[in-house]
Amino acid sequence: MTEPRVEAMHHPAGAVLLVFALSPCCGPGQIMQNLCRGLVALALLVAMPTAIGADAVTAPAGPPTLKLPTGARPLGYAVTLTVAPGDAKVPGEIAIDVELDWPHEVMWLNADALDVTRAATELADTRASVLRGNEQFIGIAFEPPLPAGRHRVTLAFEAEQSRNSTRGIFALQDDGAWYAMTQFEAISARRAFPCFDEPGYKTPWQLTLRVPRGLVALSNTRVLSETLGDDGLTTVRFAETRPLPSYLVAFAVGPWAFVDLGSVGSVPTRIVVPRGRAADTQFVAHAYPELFVRLETWFGISYPFDKLDHVAIPLTVAFAMENAGLITYGEAGFLAKRDAETPRYRRIAANIGAHEIAHQWFGNLVTTAWWDDIWLNEAFATWIAEKIVNQWRPDYDRGAARVSERAVAIDADALTSARQIREPVNSRSDIFNAFDRITYQKGATVIGMFEGWMGEEPFRRGVRRYLEARRDGSATAEDFLAALTQASRLPVATAFNTFLNQNGVPQVEVQLQCRADRATLGLTQHRLELLGVRSAKAQQWQIPVCARYGSGALSRQACTLMTEATGTIPLEGGCPSFVFANAGGRGYYLPDYRGGLLSQLASHRNTLTAPEYASLLHDLRALARAGSVSSAQVLHWARLGATSHDRHVVLAAVDLAEFAGNTMVAEADRPQFARFVREVFGPQARALGFTPRAGDSDDAQLLRRSLLGFVAPEDPQLAAQARRLARAWIGDRKTIDPGLVEVVLVTAGRTGDAAMFDAFLAEAKATQDHLDRRYLMMALFAFVDPALAQKGMALLLDPAFDVRESWTALRFGFDWNPTRRATNDFIMANFDALAKTVSSVAPGDWPRYASGLCDEQDRATLAAFWKDRVQTYVGAERQLAQAQESIGLCTRLRSAAGRTGIKN
Ligand SMILES: [Zn+2]
Numbered sequence: 049m050t051e052p053r054v055e056a057m058h059h060p061a062g063a064v065l066l067v068f069a070l071s072p073c074c075g076p077g078q079i080m081q082n083l084c085r086g087l088v089a090l091a092l093l094v095a096m097p098t099a100i101g102a103d104a105v106t107a108p109a110g111p112p113t114l115k116l117p118t119g120a121r122p123l124g125y126a127v128t129l130t131v132a133p134g135d136a137k138v139p140g141e142i143a144i145d146v147e148l149d150w151p152h153e154v155m156w157l158n159a160d161a162l163d164v165t166r167a168a169t170e171l172a173d174t175r176a177s178v179l180r181g182n183e184q185f186i187g188i189a190f191e192p193p194l195p196a197g198r199h200r201v202t203l204a205f206e207a208e209q210s211r212n213s214t215r216g217i218f219a220l221q222d223d224g225a226w227y228a229m230t231q232f233e234a235i236s237a238r239r240a241f242p243c244f245d246e247p248g249y250k251t252p253w254q255l256t257l258r259v260p261r262g263l264v265a266l267s268n269t270r271v272l273s274e275t276l277g278d279d280g281l282t283t284v285r286f287a288e289t290r291p292l293p294s295y296l297v298a299f300a301v302g303p304w305a306f307v308d309l310g311s312v313g314s315v316p317t318r319i320v321v322p323r324g325r326a327a328d329t330q331f332v333a334h335a336y337p338e339l340f341v342r343l344e345t346w347f348g349i350s351y352p353f354d355k356l357d358h359v360a361i362p363l364t365v366a367f368a369m370e371n372a373g374l375i376t377y378g379e380a381g382f383l384a385k386r387d388a389e390t391p392r393y394r395r396i397a398a399n400i401g402a403h404e405i406a407h408q409w410f411g412n413l414v415t416t417a418w419w420d421d422i423w424l425n426e427a428f429a430t431w432i433a434e435k436i437v438n439q440w441r442p443d444y445d446r447g448a449a450r451v452s453e454r455a456v457a458i459d460a461d462a463l464t465s466a467r468q469i470r471e472p473v474n475s476r477s478d479i480f481n482a483f484d485r486i487t488y489q490k491g492a493t494v495i496g497m498f499e500g501w502m503g504e505e506p507f508r509r510g511v512r513r514y515l516e517a518r519r520d521g522s523a524t525a526e527d528f529l530a531a532l533t534q535a536s537r538l539p540v541a542t543a544f545n546t547f548l549n550q551n552g553v554p555q556v557e558v559q560l561q562c563r564a565d566r567a568t569l570g571l572t573q574h575r576l577e578l579l580g581v582r583s584a585k586a587q588q589w590q591i592p593v594c595a596r597y598g599s600g601a602l603s604r605q606a607c608t609l610m611t612e613a614t615g616t617i618p619l620e621g622g623c624p625s626f627v628f629a630n631a632g633g634r635g636y637y638l639p640d641y642r643g644g645l646l647s648q649l650a651s652h653r654n655t656l657t658a659p660e661y662a663s664l665l666h667d668l669r670a671l672a673r674a675g676s677v678s679s680a681q682v683l684h685w686a687r688l689g690a691t692s693h694d695r696h697v698v699l700a701a702v703d704l705a706e707f708a709g710n711t712m713v714a715e716a717d718r719p720q721f722a723r724f725v726r727e728v729f730g731p732q733a734r735a736l737g738f739t740p741r742a743g744d745s746d747d748a749q750l751l752r753r754s755l756l757g758f759v760a761p762e763d764p765q766l767a768a769q770a771r772r773l774a775r776a777w778i779g780d781r782k783t784i785d786p787g788l789v790e791v792v793l794v795t796a797g798r799t800g801d802a803a804m805f806d807a808f809l810a811e812a813k814a815t816q817d818h819l820d821r822r823y824l825m826m827a828l829f830a831f832v833d834p835a836l837a838q839k840g841m842a843l844l845l846d847p848a849f850d851v852r853e854s855w856t857a858l859r860f861g862f863d864w865n866p867t868r869r870a871t872n873d874f875i876m877a878n879f880d881a882l883a884k885t886v887s888s889v890a891p892g893d894w895p896r897y898a899s900g901l902c903d904e905q906d907r908a909t910l911a912a913f914w915k916d917r918v919q920t921y922v923g924a925e926r927q928l929a930q931a932q933e934s935i936g937l938c939t940r941l942r943s944a945a946g947r948t949g950i951k952n
Contacts, residue, residue, distance in 0.1 A: 049233050049367075049368065049369050049370065049426070049483065050366070050367060050368040050369075050381075050400050050403055050404065109154075110181075111156060111179075111181030111182045111184075111185040111186075111187060112156055112181075112185055113182075114474065114475060114476065115246065116156055116157070116158065116185075116244055116246060117156060118149070119148065119149045119150055119152070120146055120147070120148050120149070120152060120155050120156075120244075121146065121147050121244065121249060122144055122145065122146055122147075122243070122244045122249050122251050123145040123146065123147055123198065123251055124144075124145045124251045124252045124253070124254070124288075125142060125143065125144055125145070125241075125243065125251060125252075125253045125254065126142070126143040126253075126254045126256070127140065127141070127142045127143075127241055127253065127254070127255050127256070128140060128141045128142075128255075128256040128257075128258065129207075129240070129241070129255075129256075129257055129258070129299075130257075130258040130259075130281065131209075131217070131228050131257055131258070131259050131265070131299070131301045132228075132259070132260050133209075133219050133226035133227050133228035133263070133301050133302050134209070134219050134221065134226030134228070135209055135219075136208065136209060137206045137207065137208065137209065138206065138207040138208070138209055138217055138228075138240070139204075139205075139206050139207075140204070140205055140206070140207060140240075140241055141202065141203070141204050141205075142202070142203050142205070142241045142242060142243070143200055143201070143202045144157075144200070144201045144202075144203075144242075144243070144244075145198065145199070145200050145251075146198070146199055146200075146201055147197070147198050148194060148195070148196045148197060148198075148199065149196060150196045151193040151194060151195050151196055152190060152193055152194045153189060153190060153191075153193045154179060154187040154188065154189050154190070155187065155188045155190070155194070155201070156181065156185050156186070156187050156188075157185065157186055157187075157188065157242040157243060157244065158184055158185060158235070158237075158238035158242065158243060158244065158245035158246075159181075159184070159185065159186040159205075159238050159242040160183060160184055160216075160235075160236070160238045160239045161207070161208050161216070161239055162186070162205050162206070162207055162238070162239070162241070162242060163205060163206040164178045164186055164203055164204070164205040164242055165178075165204050165205060165206070166178075166202075166203065166204035167188050167201065167202070167203050167204075168201070168202045168203075169190065169194060169199055169200065169201050169202070170199060170200045171194070171199070173192075174190055174191065174192060174194060175190070175191045176188055176189070176190055176191075176201065177189050177191075178203075184235075184238065184476070186242060188201060188203070203242055205241065205242060207239060207240050207241065208239065209228060212851055212852065212885060212886065213852070214231050214361075214363070214367070214852055215231055215236040215239060216230065216231070216232070216236040216237075216238075216239025216240050217229070217230050217239065217240050218230070218231065220361065220362050220363055220850075222322045222362035222818075223322065223323065223324060223816075225302060225303050225322070225323065226302065227300070227301065227302030227303075227304075227322060227361075227362060228299075228300070228301045228302065229298075229299070229300045229301075229302075229359075229361055229376060230297075230298045230299055230300070230371075231298075231369055231376070232294060232295045232296070232297060232298065232371075233295040233296075233369060234295060234419065234422070234479050234480075234482075234483070235295070235476070235479060236295075237294035237295055237297060238294075243294050244294065245294045245295070246293070246294075246418070247293040247295060247415050247416060247417065247418060247419065247422075247522065248293070248415075248417040248418060248522050249293060249294070250291035250292060250293050250415060250520065250521060250522060251291055251292070252288045252289055252290065252291055252292075253268070253288065253289045253292055253297050254285075254286065254287075254288040254289075255267045255268070255269075255285075255286045255297070255299060256283060256284065256285045256286070257283075257284045257286075257299060257301065258277075258281045258282070258283050258284075259281065259282055259284065259301050260280065260281060260282075261276060261280050261281065261282055262282075262303070263282070263301055263302060263303060264301070264302065264303065264304040265282070265284040265299065265300075265301045266299060266300045266301075266304065266320065266357055266359065266374060267286045267297075267298065267299040267300075267374060268286070268289050268292070268296070268297060268298060268299075268353070268371060268372045268373045268374050269286045269287040269288070269289050269353070269354055269355070269373060270286065270287050270316075270354050270355050271284055271285070271286055271287075272285045272286060272287050273285045287354060289353075289372065289373075290352060290353065290372070290413075290520055291520045291521070292372050292412070293415050293522075296370070296371055296372045296412055296415075297371070297372075298369070298371030298372075298374045298376065299374070300320070300359050300374065300376070302322065303322075303323045304320050304321065304322070304323070304359075305320070305321050305322070305323045305324070305325065305326050306318050306319070306320055306321075306326075307319040307320075307321070307326050307329045307333055309333060309336075309337060312336075312337040312340050312341065312356070313340065313341055313344055313350075313351060314350070314351075315340075315351045315353075315355060315356050316354075316355045316356070317336075317337065317340070317355070317356045317357075317358075318355075318356075318357050318358070319332060319333050319336075319357075319358050319360075320357050320358065320359040320360065321359075321360045321383065322360060322362045325360065325362075325379075325383055327385070327386065328383040328384055328385055328386075329360075329383060330384075330386060330389070331384060331389050331393070331394055331397055332358065332382060332383075332397055332401060335394075335397065335398050335401060335440075336358060336401045336405070338440050339398065339401055339402045339405055339436055339437070339440060340356070340405050342436050342439055342440060343402065343405050343406050343409070343432070343436055346432070346435075346436065346508065347409045347410075347511070347512065347515065348508075348512050349409060349413070349512070349515055349516070349519075351408060351409075352408065352409065352412070352413045352519070353372050353373040353408065353412075354373065355373055356373055356375070356405075356408075357373065357374050357375070358375050358377065358382075358401070359374060359375065359376045359377065360376075360377055360379045360382050360383050361376050361377060361378050361379060362379055362818070363378050363379060363818075363850070363852055363853060364378065364379055364380040364818045364819050364821075364822045364853055365378040365380055365852070365853065365856050366378055366380045366381035366396060366400070367381075368381065368382075368400045368403070368404050369404070370403075370404040370405075370407035370408065370411060370412060370429075372408065372412045373408075375404045375405070377400060377401075377404070379818070380819070380822075381393075381396045381397050381400045382397055382400070384397070385786075387786060388786035388819075390749065390786055390787035391746035391749050391750050391787065392749075392750060392753065392787060394444075395437075395444050395445065398437045398440070398441065398444065399433050399434070399437055399449075400433075402432070402433035402434075402436045402437050403429045403430060403432075403433035404429075406428070406429045406432045406433060406436070407425060407429050409515060410425060410428050410429060410432070410511075410515070411425035411428075411429065413515060413519050413520065414514065414515050414518040414519060414520075414521065414522070414523050415521075415522045415523070416522060416523060416524065416525075417522040417523060417524050418473060418524075419473040419478070419479045419482050420470055420471065420472055420473040420478075420482070421470065421523075421524055421525050422482050422483070422487065423469045423470060423482070423486070423487040423491045423525075424491070424525055424528055426483070426487050426488050426491060427469070427487060427488065427490075427491020427492045427494070427495050428491075428492075428495060428511075430453070430488045430489070430491070430492035431491075431492040431495045431496055431499075434447075434449050434450055434492075443746070445696070446658060446659070446696070447632070447659050448658055448659050448662055448696035450492075450493065450496060450633070450634065450659065451633045451659045451662045451663045451666065451696070451700075452662070452666070452696075452699075452700075453488075453489040453492055453493055454489070454493040454633065454634075454636065454663065454666070455663070455666035455667075455669070455670075455700075455703070456485055456489045457485055457486065457489035457490035457493050457636070458553050458576075458636075458638065458666070458667075458670050459485075459669075459670070459673075460484070460485040460486055460489070460490070461486060461490055461551060461552060461553050462552070462553050462576050462578055462670060462673060462674075463578070463930055463933050463934065463937075464551075464552075464578075464581060464583075464933065465926065465929040465930045465933050466486060466551040466552070466930070467481060467482070467484060467486045467487075467551060467926070468486070468548065468549055468550055468551045469486055469487065469490055469491050469494065469547065469548045469549075470525055470548045470549055471486075476922050476923075477892070477922050477923045477924075477925060477926065480890065480892060480893075480922050480923035481923050481926050481927070486551070490547075490636070493634075493636045494544070494547045494548075494636050496634055497592055497634055497635050497636050498532070498540060498543070498544055498592065500592065500594070500632070500634050500635075501538070501543075501592035501607075501609070502532065502535075502536040502538055502540060503536070506532075506535050506536035506538075507532065507535070507536070509535040509536075510528075510531045510532035510533075510534070510535030510536060510540075511531070511532075513531040513534065513535055514527060514528050514531035514532075517531070525548060526541075529541035529544050529545070532544070542590060543589075543590035543591075543592070543609060543611075546588070546589040546590045546591075547589060547636060550587055550589075552575040552576065552583075552587055553575070553576040553636070553637070553638055553670070554573050554574075554575065554576070554587075554589045554591055554636075554637040554638065555573065555574055555575065555576040555637070555638045555640050555674075556571050556572070556573050556591065556593060556610070556629065556637050556638065556639055556640065557570075557571065557572040557573075557574075557640045557642055558570075558571060558595075558627065558629045558639050558640065558641050558642060558645060559571075559572075559642045559643060559645075560623075560624070560627055560643060560645060562622075562623035565622045565623070566618075567618075567619040567620075567621075567622060567623045567624060568616050568617065568618050568619065569595055569597075569606075569616060569617040569619060569627065569629070570614070570615075570616055571593060571608075571610055571614060571615040571616065571617065571629075572613065572614045573588065573589065573591065573610060573613060573614075573615075573637070574586070574587070574613075575587040576638055576670060576674055577674060578673050578674055578675075578937050579673065579674060579675035579937060579940050579941055579944065580675070580936075580937070580940045581937075588612075588613060589610075589637070590609060590610065590611045591609070591610045591635070591636075591637050592607065592608075592609050592610075592635065593607065593608055593609075593610050593615070593617070593629065593630075593635060593637065594606070594607040594630070594631040594632070594634070594635060595607070595617055595619075595627055595628065595629045595630075595631060596627075596628045596631040596632075596660070597619055597624040597626060597627040597628070598621075598624050598625070598626065598655070599621070599622075599624055599625040599626075600625070601655065602621075603655065604619070604620060604621060605631050606618070606619055606620070607631075625648060625652065626645075626648045626649055626651075626652035626655065627641075627645055627648070627649075628649060628656060628660055628664070629641070630660070630663060630667075631660070632657065632659060632660065633657075633659040633660045633662065633663030633664075634659075638667055638670055638671070639667065640671065640676070649664065650685075650688065653688065653692075658692075658694040658696045658697055659696070661689070661692065661694070661697045661700070662689075662694075662696045662697050662699075662700035663700075664685075665685055665686075665689050665697070665700035665701055665703070665704050666700055666703065666704075668681065668682060668685050668704060669682070669703065669704050669707045672707070672708075672712070672941075673711075673937065673941065675940075675941070675944060678945075679708055679712040679713075679945040682704055682705075682707070682708045682712065683705070683708055683724065685701070685704060686701045686702075686704040686705040686708065686728065687701075687728050688701070689701025689704065690702075690705075690728045690729055690732070695747045695750055695751045698732070698751060698755070699751070699754050701729075702729065702754060702755065702758050705724070705725065705728065705729070705758075706758065708721070709721050709725070709865070710865060710900065710902070710938070711902060711937075711938045711941045711942060711945075712941055712942060712945035713942070713945070714942060714945070714946045718865075721762075722762040722763075725758070725759055725762045725763075726759065726762060726763050729755055729758060729759045730759055730763055730766075732751075732755055733752075733755040733756050733758075733759040733760070733763070733766065734763075734765075734766065736748065736751065736752040736755060736756070737752075738752075738756065738766075738769060738770070738773055738784070738785075738788060738792065739785070740752070740785045740787075740788075749785075749787055752787075752788070753787055753788060753791055756770075756788070756791050756795070757790075757791040757794070757795070760791070760795040761795050761798045761799060761864075764799075766795070767795055767796075767798075767799040768799075770791075770792045770795035770796045770799070771795075771796045771799065771800055771804060773792050773796075774792055774793050774795075774796035774800075774804070774808075774827075775796075775804075775807065777789070777792070777793075778807055778808075778811050781820070789820075789823050790823050790826060793808070793823050793824065793826065793827035794823075794826050794827050794830050794860055796808075796827060797826070797827035797828065797829070797830030797831050797860075798830045798831070798832060798864065798866075798867075799832075800827075800831060801833070802833070802836060805828065805831055805836045805839070805840070808824050808827050808828050809824075809828060809839075809843075811824055812824035812825060812828060812843075812849075813848060818853070821849075821853070822853055822854075822856075822857055825843065825849070825853070825854045825857035826857040826860045827860075828840040828843060828857075829841060829857055829858050829860050829861040829867075829871070830860045830861065830864070830867065831867070832866045832867055834870055837861070837867060837870045837871075837874075838870075838874065840861075841858070841861065841871065841874040841878075844858065844878075844882060844885070844886065845878065845881055845882070845885055851885055851886050855886050858871065858897075861874075862897045862898070862900060863900070865900075868898075868900050868901060869901060869906065871897065872897055872898045872901065872906075872910075875894055875897060876909075876913050879891070879913075879917075883921075890921065890922055890923060891917075891921045891924070892921035892922045892923030892924035892927060893923060893924075893927055894924075894927070895910065895914055895924060895927040895928040895930075895931045896927045896930065896931055897931075898910050898931050898935070899930060899931040899934040899935065900934070900938075901935045901938070902935060902938035902939055902942055903935070903939060904935075904936075904939050906935055907932055907935040907936060907939070910928070910931060910932065910935070911928070911932060914928050
């Protein structure tokens, strides 16, 4: 899954970043296999013995709280749903083939917000009835008890079709037409039908959808038959799937249009869009086959499903889900009008596509057995997406995206309240919290580090071995690591586990010792400790450390696996004039340079690669959060980075400066900070300007967007220009380059007055264009004036706007110092009404929005507000702990920096 946890215009120091989540498909011969499997299952059902040994009857215990009890498992499902998009309800029937290990008085199933009206079994003399369980479970009671063995349990029910969430079955309106779609990961299949809703249960599924005549119904597999009934409904029967967990089942119903890509490899592939949008698929229609073929080659296993549809959800959020054979994408990262195919859009769309396609093998063909290993799916897909996009288009980011992911992970992981990559999952909150920056970004970085250590080929062999051994089944991290260990004959599992099963960032002190002509690097590791925090226990990792060092233009590399608290790396060629202790910026550890090594790096910074230089700037931020780098040093390095010729380095410098502005600058020093921004980043921002030039490179366009987004709100001249452009844009969309609309409107909002607000509001209500409306919402949430800010945020409760879109635009309020507190205050003041309206984003996630605050009073207010709510809302407890820890850290950093003041 790729989901927009946070998306920022540039990566702020508070570390908010777009996180994507995603998932797989089938090859020749698969349909026959599935058919055979279905026939075998049917034959077994018919001939089923009634008991297999055990005769103790299960006691009708109360409903489970998290996991389904053992003793009953699904063998296959047949589901029939009547889906009229936009209707409130979806009536359905499900037949579950189950196997019982012992006789059952009650069999528990997952069900959430379902009205189950009827239950039956294949045994004429057994009475089945439905027991109300709790929010997540129902019981099917059998009288007499259902004997051990195989049975068919049939249930009739009604599910909801949600208009304000993207969970379970949800409905969307686009250009006057309704569409119904699904999103089941992690635990929302139970909102569509009663089932064994856990990833470890993989079975074939046979879906049948009854839909209004004229609509198109899609699911994971090919259509077997379509029949029009007297009732005006078309019955669409789909081929049985390969074994799938419930969370990968999906369907989509509506007046869909198709862009048929024919066979890609040997797989029938289509882009599926809301009607009228076929022209907006040019990029993905070109890119996705390229990525698909490269992934299939990398895995060395034929695509496992019988077709692949890429489906656009008409909602302008960057989100995607890897449903087997039916990948769904929020339109923001998927569709683009021909003239709005910006460099940024192309990079996001390629990355999301590669991530979701990769899941078809890694996640779908082989699924992790429980949510504690979901990191393996997500970290792997995040990691390989970058690798494959780089293989296809090396010019897209040149390996630098990895470096920002690493930085995002380090920011999150430094907190004592951070999750481990492999964190035990003992509650629904744990499932909810598992889709975070530790799972995606830290997991991907650690995988990349070990791939570097093992070598690309041994790593790939290990992955293939893992997939081959577990195909159509489920697996754990142990299985994965064992395969890597076998393939490489290196102690991968032992070392990898030190990153998997403990939180925290290893900080490695680096010292250069030169005696006569012998040079050695001395290394000492410990956990990175944030300012004012002392770790309760000593922690140690097994770290693949790689250093690059040299004199002049000549450089060498030396590596070691650091298995103890201290270590050494012998260097060749005499005493080097520089040492960079994280070659390529790939390692998940934080070099802490001692002696004069950091200032040597400053003079040799141009011998570093862009990923290395950018990672150094990010690392200085981490060290500043630990209190070991001063605000003066931070600003010094931001100034150095700003003059780099590489976009990635300049953006890392922006991140560093923004971090300083957010956390190290007292309110009273804001004007000084604004001057610093104008002086250091202003010249380049103004030189790039709001008006693109013919022949601008992608780098120039991307840099323009990020630099102007950062500088313009601090620069009265640029801000005035943005407001002029925004006013003109309302009358004529061609006034602003498509890549800059967001930046211009948000800057105009951040610096605008009531007249600007009213103009934006009127346009947001008038426009029919989703993307324009979303940009306008972002701007409406960005006004600093408290009355306007309130009026803007009140739109979240206005039924005229789809809250699923407008909610994601709210981030512009909490991303920026001057509006952060007001945004959080609004959420707290309107909590109940918002919690009812905004069900797409669980309230348990909301404490996170406050994590950029920087005041002891704010921390106390937040704690008091959540005190009685934290247990009610799934996931809230950890989110609150992390927000409170972040606010506390920021408060300490600001007061420490305040003593020295901001000096430019
Ligand atoms: Zn994913």
